[in-house]
Amino acid sequence: MSLAVVSLIWDAQHSESGAQRVTYDDDGYHLVRFPYEGESSDPWRMHDPANGGGHPATFPDPRSGLIYPSHEGWGLVSAMVHWEKDAEPHEYRARFVRDPLGDGYDSTATTDAAVTGGGQYKAYMWQFFVHPGTPIGLKISARGTGDTKIATALTHAQLKLAIHTDVITP
Template sequence: MSVHVCSLILDEPQVIPQGGYQVVRFPFGAGESYDAHGMHQVAQPDGYQVTNWRTDDRAGLIWPAADGWGSLTAMIQWEAGDYTELRDQFVRDPLGLTGDPVNTTATDHRPPSPGMQCFTKHHEIFVHPGVPLAVRVSHNDSAPRRLLLAEFKLAIHSTGA
């Protein structure tokens, strides 16, 4: 049984506007920690080419390389702010690329703690090639705030014989 793994890291601040959910974007190439199965590429499986990972929400997509049971993990670190709530979620097809409805899961609404806001999350779902995944975040501060560090990981375990 093989396991397909994609492990992304964002280690530069990313500004998140107040209000609705925002896909967390991740760099390609040397900025990645691991993508041996080509699940986070500039040239995406549907033919789209990402030209700027900092501004294109497609830079937040992991495209599963196989059908299977997906273990999703995220780590999110926010700067301190005037939040009363921070939100995060995993989502299938967050940009509506497949024509199916956006499918969110593992949505958390969190009250802030003193200082910097650091969270981890884990959830498991069935994943399929052609249905990209992302982690999205939101906050209710009155001004845009920065993610200081984020990670997004997918491990696909085969469910076949």
């Protein structure tokens, strides 16, 4: 079975700006951004700065949070997020979203987790059909009591997509 893959990584230790500040969109989530250079692997150019617009995007532009699938197929998405230590949040949420900046916003696999006694290191995985022209992003949120959104920062994030391109039909 053929696979087309992209693997994005962002880390505060290797970032000039330090931790990634969480800012909330209208839907109450933050689109995690990834640089266009560094330790990432993108042989199919699914995280190309020219995707999705008339001019190339730069990190941390919102478009730097998008993966544009290179093929039709069955997509396996996975993500990892490390949160900055903060006493305020009591819940962390994440979701994979098709077209997170466009009119076709379609969230799937929303997950929430309570604060643990140690560091807040979360990993997520989901599968769904992907299509060229419909970008995918990872959106996250830290919540306090009463669903209050907390501006806790990220210290590390990864987003990966593997597209199974040989999906058979009966």
